[in-house]
Amino acid sequence: MAPHLERRQALHQVHRTGAAFIQQALPAGFCSRVAAEVAAAAFEKLPEHEGQVRQEGELVVLTADLGAYPAIKGLRDELTDAVRMDGAGIAGLDRWIPNEVSVQRYQAGAIGITPHLDLEKYQYLIAVFTVEGTARFTLCKNRAGDALAAWPARPGSLVLLRGPGLGGIDDGRPLHAITGPTAGQRISVGFRMAAAPTSSECSPTHGGRRPGCLLGEKSSGSIETATADLRARADRAEAEAGALRRERDELRTALEARSEAAAATSPDAGQRKQPKRGRRATASE
Numbered sequence: 001m002a003p004h005l006e007r008r009q010a011l012h013q014v015h016r017t018g019a020a021f022i023q024q025a026l027p028a029g030f031c032s033r034v035a036a037e038v039a040a041a042a043f044e045k046l047p048e049h050e051g052q053v054r055q056e057g058e059l060v061v062l063t064a065d066l067g068a069y070p071a072i073k074g075l076r077d078e079l080t081d082a083v084r085m086d087g088a089g090i091a092g093l094d095r096w097i098p099n100e101v102s103v104q105r106y107q108a109g110a111i112g113i114t115p116h117l118d119l120e121k122y123q124y125l126i127a128v129f130t131v132e133g134t135a136r137f138t139l140c141k142n143r144a145g146d147a148l149a150a151w152p153a154r155p156g157s158l159v160l161l162r163g164p165g166l167g168g169i170d171d172g173r174p175l176h177a178i179t180g181p182t183a184g185q186r187i188s189v190g191f192r193m194a195a196a197p198t199s200s201e202c203s204p205t206h207g208g209r210r211p212g213c214l215l216g217e218k219s220s221g222s223i224e225t226a227t228a229d230l231r232a233r234a235d236r237a238e239a240e241a242g243a244l245r246r247e248r249d250e251l252r253t254a255l256e257a258r259s260e261a262a263a264a265t266s267p268d269a270g271q272r273k274q275p276k277r278g279r280r281a282t283a284s285e
């Protein structure tokens with residue numbers, strides 16, 4: 001994994017701007033192990049259209065205990081610990097537990113996925129490693145795909161995206177797109193924390209997520225979703241309450257300083273203190 005400081009800076013950047021890129025997050029040998037592990041997985045073709053989004057690639061979603069995928073399991077565990085440690089102080093990251101792994105495969109010349117938002121149910125953070133092949137990842141200004149930033153998603157690189165609730169931000173999901181590789185194939189491994197699979201999203205043939213729902217931009221309700229939403233709102237309320245407390249304290253300090261200054265510069269400052277002493281004396285008699 002990338003050094004501690006680089007990860008920390010990247011997580012703060014995700015919080016502030018919506019996305020960050022780490023060029024060298026995984027060693028080449030480890031990427032090859034992950035690619036070999038998923039080579040025989042049951043990929044399914046993504047639907048070509050999802051609303052206004054176009055996509056060309058394949059997907060397999062791993063939701064179980066990952067026993068058959070030891071390298072991915074190890075990566076998930078290490079990533080979870082790293083995010084908790086390096087994201088300390090960014091609301092939501094202390095409870096980020098990726099429970100869904102999406103492995104995506106694209107062939108040379110494929111469209112990839114045109115500008116889109118990830119589903120709202122993916123809370124706090126999305127982490128996508130590239131383990132094979134190269135493509136251009138774009139952080140988009142608009143649906144036309146104009147770039148705010150563009151990064152080469154190569155083996156070992158990591159893209160981090162903001163999910164709902166991160167740092168108390170209600171919904172700061174970034175618009176993004178990925179091309180297909182220019183040669184060979186590209187494989188990405190994405191880690192997400194799904195608040196809950198809903199009955200309409202579940203299908204036994206698709207590992208609990210229907211193909212294409214990756215790109216849907218709303219999720220429907222369920223108890224788990226509602227619970228996660230309440231948690232995110234509680235985090236936000238906590239952050240706002242902290243900010244209000246700090247503002248109150250600053251205002252109080254400023255007010256005290258101002259009244260002391262006013263009292264000190266007033267021509268009858270000495271006299272004003274007299275009645276005070278007098279009253280106290282009177283009261284105690």
Ligand SMILES: O=C(O)CCC(=O)C(=O)O
Nearest residue numbers: 104113118128178188190
């Ligand atoms: O395959 C990738 O690198 C990322 C694909 C993507 O944009 C997504 O899964 O939302």
